[in-house]
Amino acid sequence: MSPIRVVWGSASAPTAMASYDAALARAGIENYNLVSVSSVIPADVDVEAVGTAPDLGPAGERLTVVESRATTAGPGRVSAALAWSQAADDGPGLFYEVAGETGREDVERRVREGLSAGQELRDWAFTDPHVAVESSQAESGSYTTALVAAVYGKSEPIL
Structure with missing residues (x-):
């Protein structure tokens, strides 16, 4: 069975959606159609914190994720x-996610x-918990998105 990979990224851009897209690129999952699921990890699956996803299949396919993300208009964290x-x-x-316009310690x-x-x-x-946190300072005049996502396996055809 394919592992679940935990990836993360943050980025700034002139619009909220552009900052989200750039954060997805930093995490390596910008070329997929993300499908969110609740937070249950199936039995017999390894979870690996990798930072940036490897190639998970052709662009445009469906990718199942649990995602934590927040976007803010600068300035702010x-x-x-x-x-x-x-x-x-x-x-x-289980996965649990928290995000907001706040600092690393709070989330x-x-x-x-x-x-x-x-x-x-x-x-x-349960075994001991693991945590991945992404945090970034937003500058005035731009939007910034921070995200952490758990990616279930590889992509699948959407059609």
Whole structure:
């Protein structure tokens, strides 16, 4: 089974959508149609924090993701965080995401709290959590997006 790769990026541009597209490019997933799913990790799947995605297939295909992202008009700080933990013995797991116009420490604290709350809802023995955070300062006159995404496997044809 293909791994789930955690990727991240941030970028500034003259419009909100352009900054989002540029942040996707920094993460290596700009050429796909992203389909968001909730936050359950299937059993027997490895999760790898890689930063930038490798080639995941032809441009224009569908890519399944759990995404944390925030965009702000400068000046200001924007941050995104994704936390995950899997059940012991290759069981299922959870992703939790938090993003906002705030600092790195705030989103990391909040995403850990969310993951802990999600773990309490399930009768699974979880491993230690992992967290990926992306944060960037937005300059006046531009938009800045920070994102962290968990990419499920490779792309698939959309048609």
